[in-house]
Every structure is written in C-alpha cells, then in structure tokens.
Amino acid sequence: MMMTMLDHFARQLPDIDPTETKEWIDSLDAVVSAQGAPRARYIMAKLLERANELQVGVPPTTSTPYINTIPAENQPFFPGNEDIERRIRAFIRWNAAAMVIRANKSADGIGGHLSTYASSASLYEVGFNHFFRGKDDGLAGDHVYYQGHAAPGVYARAFLEGRLSEVNLDNFRMEIGGQGLSSYPHPRLMPHFWEYPTVSMGLGPINSIYHARFNKYLHDRRLEDTSQSQIWSFLGDGECDEPETLGAISLAGRSDLGNLNWVINCNLQRLDGPVRGNGKIIQELEGVFRGAGWNVIKVVWGSAWDELLHRDVDGVLLNKMNTTVDGEYQRYATENGAYIREHFFGPDPRLRKLVEHLSDEQIEHLPRGGHDYQKVYAAFKAASEVTDQPTVILAKTVKGWTLGEGFEGRNATHQIKKMTKNQLLELRERLHMEDEIPESALEDGMPPYFRPAEGSEEFQYMMQRRRALDGFIPKRVVRDRRPLKSPSAAPFLELQKGSSGREVSTTMAFTALLRDLLRDQDFGDRVVPIVPDEARTFGMDSLFREFKIYAPRGQLYEPVDHDLLLSYSEAVDGQLLEEGITEAGSMASWIAAGTSYANTGVPMVPFYTFYSMFGFQRIGDLAWLAADARTRGFLMGATAGRTTLMGEGLQHQDGHSMLLAATIPACEAYDPAFAFELGAIIEDGLDRMYPEGSIEGEDVFYYISIYNENYEQPPRPDHVDDLDITSGLYKFDFGPDLGPDALRATILFSGPSYLAAKEAQEILATHFNISAELWSVTSYKRLRNDAIDCQRRNRLNPLGERLVPMVTSKLQASEGPIIAVSDWMAAVVGQVNRWTPRPMSVLGTDGFGRSDTREALRSFFEVDAAHVVVTVLNALARDGEIDRQVVADAIQHFGIDPDRPDPAHPDTGATELGR
Numbered sequence: 001m002m003m004t005m006l007d008h009f010a011r012q013l014p015d016i017d018p019t020e021t022k023e024w025i026d027s028l029d030a031v032v033s034a035q036g037a038p039r040a041r042y043i044m045a046k047l048l049e050r051a052n053e054l055q056v057g058v059p060p061t062t063s064t065p066y067i068n069t070i071p072a073e074n075q076p077f078f079p080g081n082e083d084i085e086r087r088i089r090a091f092i093r094w095n096a097a098a099m100v101i102r103a104n105k106s107a108d109g110i111g112g113h114l115s116t117y118a119s120s121a122s123l124y125e126v127g128f129n130h131f132f133r134g135k136d137d138g139l140a141g142d143h144v145y146y147q148g149h150a151a152p153g154v155y156a157r158a159f160l161e162g163r164l165s166e167v168n169l170d171n172f173r174m175e176i177g178g179q180g181l182s183s184y185p186h187p188r189l190m191p192h193f194w195e196y197p198t199v200s201m202g203l204g205p206i207n208s209i210y211h212a213r214f215n216k217y218l219h220d221r222r223l224e225d226t227s228q229s230q231i232w233s234f235l236g237d238g239e240c241d242e243p244e245t246l247g248a249i250s251l252a253g254r255s256d257l258g259n260l261n262w263v264i265n266c267n268l269q270r271l272d273g274p275v276r277g278n279g280k281i282i283q284e285l286e287g288v289f290r291g292a293g294w295n296v297i298k299v300v301w302g303s304a305w306d307e308l309l310h311r312d313v314d315g316v317l318l319n320k321m322n323t324t325v326d327g328e329y330q331r332y333a334t335e336n337g338a339y340i341r342e343h344f345f346g347p348d349p350r351l352r353k354l355v356e357h358l359s360d361e362q363i364e365h366l367p368r369g370g371h372d373y374q375k376v377y378a379a380f381k382a383a384s385e386v387t388d389q390p391t392v393i394l395a396k397t398v399k400g401w402t403l404g405e406g407f408e409g410r411n412a413t414h415q416i417k418k419m420t421k422n423q424l425l426e427l428r429e430r431l432h433m434e435d436e437i438p439e440s441a442l443e444d445g446m447p448p449y450f451r452p453a454e455g456s457e458e459f460q461y462m463m464q465r466r467r468a469l470d471g472f473i474p475k476r477v478v479r480d481r482r483p484l485k486s487p488s489a490a491p492f493l494e495l496q497k498g499s500s501g502r503e504v505s506t507t508m509a510f511t512a513l514l515r516d517l518l519r520d521q522d523f524g525d526r527v528v529p530i531v532p533d534e535a536r537t538f539g540m541d542s543l544f545r546e547f548k549i550y551a552p553r554g555q556l557y558e559p560v561d562h563d564l565l566l567s568y569s570e571a572v573d574g575q576l577l578e579e580g581i582t583e584a585g586s587m588a589s590w591i592a593a594g595t596s597y598a599n600t601g602v603p604m605v606p607f608y609t610f611y612s613m614f615g616f617q618r619i620g621d622l623a624w625l626a627a628d629a630r631t632r633g634f635l636m637g638a639t640a641g642r643t644t645l646m647g648e649g650l651q652h653q654d655g656h657s658m659l660l661a662a663t664i665p666a667c668e669a670y671d672p673a674f675a676f677e678l679g680a681i682i683e684d685g686l687d688r689m690y691p692e693g694s695i696e697g698e699d700v701f702y703y704i705s706i707y708n709e710n711y712e713q714p715p716r717p718d719h720v721d722d723l724d725i726t727s728g729l730y731k732f733d734f735g736p737d738l739g740p741d742a743l744r745a746t747i748l749f750s751g752p753s754y755l756a757a758k759e760a761q762e763i764l765a766t767h768f769n770i771s772a773e774l775w776s777v778t779s780y781k782r783l784r785n786d787a788i789d790c791q792r793r794n795r796l797n798p799l800g801e802r803l804v805p806m807v808t809s810k811l812q813a814s815e816g817p818i819i820a821v822s823d824w825m826a827a828v829v830g831q832v833n834r835w836t837p838r839p840m841s842v843l844g845t846d847g848f849g850r851s852d853t854r855e856a857l858r859s860f861f862e863v864d865a866a867h868v869v870v871t872v873l874n875a876l877a878r879d880g881e882i883d884r885q886v887v888a889d890a891i892q893h894f895g896i897d898p899d900r901p902d903p904a905h906p907d908t909g910a911t912e913l914g915r
C-alpha cells in the first residue's frame with residue numbers, strides 16, 4: 001500500500017536529476033536479482049529507518065512484517081520472579097476452569113467460558129503483577145476494562161487473593177441468592193467489584209477511549225490531576241469487527257491519548273471460527289491503528305523463535321510467516337510437531353534446515369508471543385511509557401491455551417464448558433499441579449479449587465506485588481474527593497415565572513437554564529455540555545464563545561467567524577464537548593462524565609443534548625450500558641415528537657423514544673410541556689443524583705424530551721408544587737366554570753400536545769358547553785412503575801390494606817371521560833391504561849413520520865384539537881351523556897373524512913410518483 005502511495009507521489013513531481021534517480025533504481029534492481037526480494041525489502045526498510053532519522057518526511061508505513069515490533073535485543077530486563085509468577089498463573093488458570101466446570105455440573109446449562117481467559121492469562125497476569133495500579137490510600141489508580149468473557153480468570157485471581165470465597169466461586173452465574181458472581185463484569189450487581197460493564201462487544205472499547213479522553217479533559221480543565229492514571233482495555237480480535245470498536249480510534253489518535261492502552265488478544269478465533277481465516281487479523285489491525293495515529297506493538301512470536309529469526313539470513317522464515325494465513329496458523333495450533341515440520345518448515349529446504357536441530361516436541365511448543373511473559377512484559381512497559389499517543393498491543397495467542405487438545409485452537413472451543421476426567425488430568429499436568437490436586441479429587445466431575453496457604457511463597461509474592469501497585473483490582477469505590485455544591489435556585493425560579501407573553505420552546509428554556517448553570521459560581525465548573533454536531537439546531541451555539549469547545553491541542557487557526565459574538569471557539573480548557581457526528585461517541589463521552597463520581601471521585605454533571613430520533617434507537621445498547629455502569633446525568637432528547645418537528649420527515653420524527661427510555665430500569669423518563677416543569681425536573685434530578693456535599697446520590701439518570709415548538713410558557717400555577725410535577729401527573733387547569741349543568745371531561749396532555757388540549761378545551765366550552773379539565777402528564781413511566789409496585793404488593797399481601805396506584809387516586813378527583821393526547825405513539829400513554837379509574841381514550845402518533853407542517857402532521861396523525869374534541873364527544877356519547885349525532889356532526893364540521901386510511905399503516909400516504 002505504501003508503495004502505491006509513494007508511487008503516485010513520485011509521478012506527480014518533476015524529476016530534477018533523472019540520472020541520479022536511475023542509478024538508485026539500478027542498484028535496487030541489482031539487489032533483487034542477485035539476492036532476492038527479502039534482501040531488497042530489508043535494505044528498503046533500513047533506508048526508511050534512516051530517512052526517518054534524517055527527518056526526511058516519508059509517510060509512515062502502515063504495515064510491517066509479521067514479527068514482533070520490539071526486537072529481542074531491545075527487550076527490557078524482566079523485574080519479576082518468572083517461576084513464581086508461572087505458578088500463580090497456573091493456580092489461577094486451574095481455578096478459573098474449575099469454577100466454570102463446577103457451575104455447569106451443579107446447574108447444567110448455566111454457561112461460562114473457559115477458552116477466552118485461557119488464551120489471555122499471561123496478558124492479564126503481567127498487568128496484575130507489574131502494571132495495573134489500584135487506588136488504595138485515595139490514589140487515582142488505573143482503569144482496566146476486562147474482556148467480558150475473561151471474567152472467570154479475574155474471579156479466580158480474586159479468590160487466590162482471599163477477596164472471594166469458595167462459596168462465591170460456586171455461585172458463579174447464580175446471583176439470585178446474594179453470594180453469587182455475575183457472568184460478566186457488572187457494576188450494578190457487583191457494585192464494589194466491577195467498574196465497567198464490557199460484555200456487549202465493542203462497547204467496552206469505545207467507552208475506554210472516551211474515558212481516557214475525559215480523564216485528559218479533567219486534567220486540561222484543572223479539575224483533577226489524572227496524569228498518573230492509565231486506561232487499559234482488553235478486547236478480542238473478533239470484537240474488532242464491531243463498528244463501535246474501531247469507529248472511534250481516530251479520536252484517540254488525534255487527541256494524543258498517551259494514557260490509553262489497548263491489548264487485543266489475537267487468538268485468531270471468535271465464537272464460530274477464525275476471525276480472518278484467509279488473511280491475517282494482526283496485520284489488518286496494525287494498518288488500521290497505525291493509520292489512525294496509534295503506536296502499534298505486535299507481539300507475535302515467543303522467545304524460542306528469536307534464535308530462528310536471527311539465523312534466517314535468507315529471509316525464508318520471514319517470508320513464510322508473512323505469507324501464511326490465519327486459518328493455517330490456527331491449524332498449526334492443533335497439530336503436532338511432525339505436521340508443523342512438514343507443512344510450515346517443510347516445503348522449503350532452507351527452512352527445514354533451520355529447525356533440524358529441534359525435536360518434534362520442541363517444534364510443537366514454539367510458543368506464540370502472547371503466551372511469552374518476557375515479550376508481553378516488554379510490550380506493556382513500552383505501552384505504559386508512551387505519553388503522547390495511544391498504544392495498541394496486538395498479542396498473538398492460542399484460544400484455549402493449556403486446556404489441552406479438545407480445546408486449543410478448536411473452532412468450537414469458545415462454547416465448551418465441561419471437561420472429562422482425562423482432560424482435567426491433562427490440564428493438571430500442563431499446569432504442573434500434581435502436588436496440589438490429587439487425582440482422586442477428580443473423580444466426581446467437581447474439580448476442587450486450590451488456594452496456596454497464606455504463608456506460601458506464591459501468596460506472599462502476589463500480595464507484595466499488589467501492595468506495591470496500590471491495592472487490589474478490580475475494585476469499584478465511590479469516593480468523596482471533590483464534593484459538589486448545588487447550584488443557586490435562581491435560574492429555576494426564573495423558569496417558574498413563564499415567558500410573559502414571549503413564545504419560546506422548551507429547548508430554548510433548557511439552553512437558557514444550561515447557560516445559567518454553567519455560569520454558577522460554585523457549580524458551573526462541573527457541568528459538562530455534550531453535543532454531536534447539532535448545537536446550532538438547539539440554539540446552543542451561544543455557548544461556544546463563552547465556555548469554549550474542548551480541544552486538546554487548542555485552536556491552531558483563526559475561525560472564519562472570529563468576529564462574530566457566537567464564533568466557533570476551541571480551547572485546551574474548553575468546557576463543551578462537541579463530539580462531531582457520532583452519537584455512539586457522544587454517549588460514551590456522557591457515560592465517562594456521568595461515572596466520574598466513581599472513576600475519579602470528582603462528580604461531574606453531564607447534559608448530553610441530541611436529536612431525540614438518534615438517541616435510544618441508535619445507541620440503545622450504550623444506554624443500557626450506562627444504566628449498568630451506574631451513570632448519573634441528563635440525556636436531553638431535543639426535537640422530540642412525531643409532529644412537533646416540522647418538515648424533517650420519516651427518519652427524523654421521533655414518536656417512540658419515550659417508550660424505549662421506559663424500558664431501562666435506571667432511567668427516569670420525563671416529557672415536560674412547560675419551562676417550569678423542565679426546571680422542576682432538572683432540579684429534582686440534581687437533588688437525587690448529586691445531593692450537596694455528598695457522594696451518596698442515586699445511581700439513576702434522566703431522559704428528558706425537549707421540543708422546538710415556540711409557544712407562550714405559562715407561569716407555574718399557584719396550586720402546583722415541585723412534587724406534583726415530578727410525581728408524573730398533576731392537574732394543570734381546572735376547566736372553565738360553565739355552571740352546574742355543563743358536562744365534564746378530563747384531558748391528559750404531555751409535551752406540546754398541551755396546545756391541542758388547550759384549544760380543544762376552548763372549543764368544547766364554546767360550542768358544546770363542556771368543561772374540560774387539563775392534566776399534565778410529565779412521566780407515564782413513573783406512573784406505571786408506581787402502579788405496578790402497588791399491584792404487586794397487593795398481590796403478595798392479600799390480607800393487607802389495598803394500595804391504590806397514584807394514577808388511579810389522582811384521577812379519581814377528575815370528572816368525565818378521560819382522554820389522553822401526546823406526540824408519542826399510543827403505547828407510551830398505554831403504559832397506564834389499566835389503572836385509570838374510568839376508561840381512557842388515547843390519541844397517539846403511530847406510524848411512520850413524514851415531512852409536512854405541524855398542522856398538517858397533527859391532522860394526519862389525528863392528534864390535533866379537532867380530534868381531541870371528537871374523542872371527548874365520542875366518550876360522552878358512549879357514556880350516554882350526549883347523542884351520537886352530535887359526534888357525527890362534529891366530524892363533519894371539522895372536515896374529517898371518516899373513511900380516511902389509518903395513519904398507522906406503514907404504507908399510508910405513499911406517493912405514486914417515481915414508479
């Protein structure tokens with residue numbers, strides 16, 4: 001690839017000395033014809049190296065030969081005791097396997113993984129013994145993202161350290177009883193152990209990038225010294241196919257994230273089979289990462305290969321390494337020495353000669369780099385010393401390593417969870433644990449655990465290493481390093497006043513509030529506004545100049561709009577995170593900020609404002625992860641609603657994220673209609689998640705929809721208090737006094753459907769002598785959760801007092817039929833259908849969005865005032881209060897076609913054009 005690039009480059013420039021050029025080319029030709037391509041390649045590599053030294057700007061090569069990046073002669077001295085560490089590793093390997101096997105013996109089908117950790121044990125153990133820093137004594141420590149399926153190894157180590165008991169291990173994947181261990185890293189259910197949920201593949205990697213970037217942000221903004229913390233992220237080679245894994249690596253490159261280290265366990269396999277049978281995953285990843293500005297360290301071969309490579313004067317071995325595809329390498333992992341001699345070394349006599357001094361057994365055991373302690377240590381050390389670039393270690397391993405023939409390199413290895421007695425004996429032998437595990441203990445299929453005595457050399461060594469590295473990991477702690485002060489109440493009081501005749505949207509109200517919070521003397525510093533290239537849409541460009549956009553390299557240019565008040569201003573200590581067009585990245589950024597209270601002990605308050613349609617449905621998995629990770633903060637779903645957003649059409653109009661939000665247990669989902677509601681909800685969120693001076697807030701987050709329709713924001717009515725608003729439902733308007741004979745109705749609205757409700761109220765009063773009271777529903781989810789809780793408690797306490805759901809008791813105080821209207825699909829309101837005291841009619845916006853004006857859309861989806869009126873009349877007719885003719889007349893009066901197609905049908909309204 002590099003040659004083609006240079007080729008193009010050479011052809012475009014004039015040759016100022018063709019003779020000299022020709023001499024160089026002739027020399028190269030001579031080398032190739034006399035000594036072959038490998039020699040020529042070697043010389044070229046040397047020339048490039050020299051060119052680099054001379055600062056001759058040649059583009060970096062993206063791919064290097066299939067050998068270790070760190071040459072043997074540059075390997076550092078290994079400071080540990082390799083023999084003891086090997087034994088510790090063997091014990092951990094054994095216990096990890098025993099735990100999974102025992103779990104599946106006692107609860108068949110409970111699952112678990114043997115092969116992933118088996119292939120990565122050396123990678124983790126070098127980290128645990130020499131690099132990963134804990135956070136005892138209030139230190140910041142490192143942040144380690146473990147590969148989810150390697151969890152058994154992490155538990156096994158914690159067991160050796162005395163942090164977990166045999167009972168815990170025996171409850172692997174059996175969490176219900178309270179002693180269990182979660183299948184995968186999970187801070188929700190093991191909140192004092194795991195820090196980062198990683199098992200949904202790709203999400204750990206992207207989170208680790210934004211976490212590293214957020215640490216730098218904290219540092220650059222002088223909020224916390226994070227310079228001593230490294231982020232280590234372990235991932236699988238198969239996991240690299242997830243777009244989230246590679247999608248953000250260029251951010252790490254251009255943000256100079258020297259604090260970030262990725263370790264990719266390249267065992268060449270994923271769940272079903274090879275990752276790149278016909279290619280080489282390590283080579284592919286090398287190019288991708290180097291192109292993105294990463295420091296790449298390949299750890300391909302173990303030490304025993306060094307001597308062979310040294311003697312490879314013809315480059316035949318190197319050539320064979322370069323041209324063998326992963327599918328073949330996988331095969332070699334399963335074959336014996338004779339086969340490897342025949343097929344790998346065999347075809348070329350020079351190669352065969354290179355290994356003639358080795359026995360078949362020695363050939364079979366020529367190890368891969370990722371299992372070689374010396375090589376891995378060298379790579380980790382180099383990675384930890386790089387300060388201005390992220391590093392990726394590409395470590396080649398065998399999946400299922402040490403587990404024996406049935407496992408190593410087998411396509412099915414990922415899924416095997418059981419071992420026969422013979423397989424256990426073989427493992428015992430491989431791990432040299434004959435003294436620790438008596439054969440008799442392997443009879444019943446429940447292999448015993450082994451923990452070295454406290455006085456033993458191994459135990460002492462392990463403990464000493466962890467003490468030297470500041471304590472055990474993983475360990476999740478929530479520390480009060482920099483307590484948070486609450487913001488002043490003034491901006492919230494401001495929102496209570498309403499807009500005094502001005503027409504403003506809830507988005508505008510939010511932006512004003514955000515600005516006020518950012519300006520708050522004590523609190524402002526901790527606010528983290530996050531946007532994915534949409535600030536202008538939300539009127540948030542007004543924040544650019546005042547608070548600046550965070551840019552690790554500062555602003556190296558004068559922006560085109562420098563003379564404007566709202567110019568695009570970047571700064572090293574900028575506060576805004578303008579993430580560009582990446583909702584996944586923005587969400588990862590929000591998670592990093594929203595878990596800072598635990599990661600660094602510095603509570604930060606992120607507001608991620610996004611196009612609601614590109615929220616939950618786009619990054620739903622990350623939203624769940626945020627809940628798993630106990631993230632605190634605000635998600636602001638702007639341009640919400642199926643009809644409120646004009647013109648944008650199908651892929652923009654969000655009528656369902658309120659429903660998606662409702663599915664996440666830790667997510668409070670609110671749909672305010674008014675600025676004063678918005679203020680009350682955010683204030684409540686701050687109180688709950690960030691109580692003043694304490695770290696003990698609730699681990700929930702808030703999803704709040706905001707809209708872009710301008711209307712007069714009413715002042716908060718005197719009869720309404722904060723609790724009314726945050727409880728989910730309150731009576732906003734008692735309805736006009738039309739005398740004792742007037743009929744009554746109850747209209748529930750949320751968000752901008754308030755406008756339809758209000759207009760309908762007027763029409764009903766003027767034309768039908770019906771007084772409708774208006775109720776605002778700020779959270780159907782809250783009402784539903786309360787109702788379900790009541791129902792459950794009643795079910796389990798048949799003799800106790802009957803509890804009445806809030807939605808029932810509140811609406812018992814209302815009169816007439818109940819009609820609900822919102823800009824969401826009907827199922828959002830439907831969440832509480834079973835608990836209204838009288839039947840409820842629901843108007844929602846089911847079906848695909850489409851582009852048109854608000855009026856046209858609301859008429860189309862049947863959520864405008866006319867449809868609210870018709871629905872009220874229908875309900876009254878149903879209840880025998882009015883004649884059906886009145887309804888029919890109203891339908892005709894409003895010009896509604898009773899035979900119009902259902903807007904919820906997927907093809908309603910499709911045009912005939914372009915057929």
Ligand SMILES: Cc1ncc(C[n+]2csc(CCOP(=O)(O)OP(=O)(O)O)c2C)c(N)n1
Nearest residue numbers: 116199200201236237238239265269270271
């Ligand atoms: C998003 C997602 N998709 C699928 C899975 C199921 N899954 C678990 S492990 C695995 C294979 C992992 O292969 P690799 O990343 O190479 O890791 P290895 O075990 O080989 O180290 C798959 C497909 C998952 N956990 N997450």
Ligand SMILES: [Mg+2]
Nearest residue numbers: 236237238269
């Ligand atoms: Mg793999």
